[in-house]
Amino acid sequence: MKLILLGPPGSGKGTQARMLAEKYSVPGISTGDILRQAIEENSDLGKRAQSCVEAGELVDDETVVGLIKERIKEPDCANGFILDGFPRTIVQAEKLNATLDAMAQKIDFVVDLVVDEEDLLIRLSGRGTCRDCGAMFHEKTRAPKKTGVCDNCGGELYQRQDDNEETVLKRLVVYREETAPLKEFYRKQGNLQTARGFGAVEEVFARICALIG
Ligand code: AMP
DSSP, rough: OOEEEOOTSSSHHHHHHHHHHHHHHHHHHHHHHHHHHHHHTOOOHHOOOOOOOOTTTOOHHHHHHHHHHHHTGGGGGTTOOOESSSOOOOHHHHHHHHHHHHOOOOOOOEEEEOOOOHHHHHHHEEEEEEEOOOOOOEEEOOOSSSBBBBBTTTTTTOOOGGGSSHHHHHHHHHOOOOOOOHHHHHHHHHEEEEEEOOOOHHHHHHHHHHHHO
């Protein structure tokens, strides 16, 4: 199972990627999570990526492609992976194709999660993310059982630095300009599927599972 989740920030990619990874017993790979961890650790990668991530801009293609190339060659990816937040540009998608070609592999499914733009702002502004496992909750639509505590692992929920209104608006512009064209790219490639991203998390999950079988 090699699957890419497309969709704007706040469409639920991260949550669905986690659920799909568990169902199909493959790793969920989020470039955003990898970059946030690097920033937390203050590694060289983190230092290079920090200003872009905090401003809601994209980290350069070479850096993120390099990360993914290494990651998908690891043994736990032998049966596939769920990509969340990568690719985000046409160049990244082309490089991913070239890497998979060289490994005699290909993407099975690309699922685009569709959510109205005004809902995205609401979703992102009340979002709490777990420091430990990255799970996401929302004060109104998916409240954790205990305020500020992750239901999955008991970790602390925090508001991501880039989930403030100004940066969210920037991320949506970047999505429209850089990432949305990927829909056409994968439509032409013949593996684009579209799922409505609204409703309960379980409903969206069921829609995706129905698409991919
Ligand atoms: P995400 O957690 O997917 O919303 O990503 C958070 C931030 O990490 C983005 O706003 C970008 O700054 C950076 N980022 C994540 N994935 C990529 C990517 N594939 N290409 C460039 N930048 C990325």
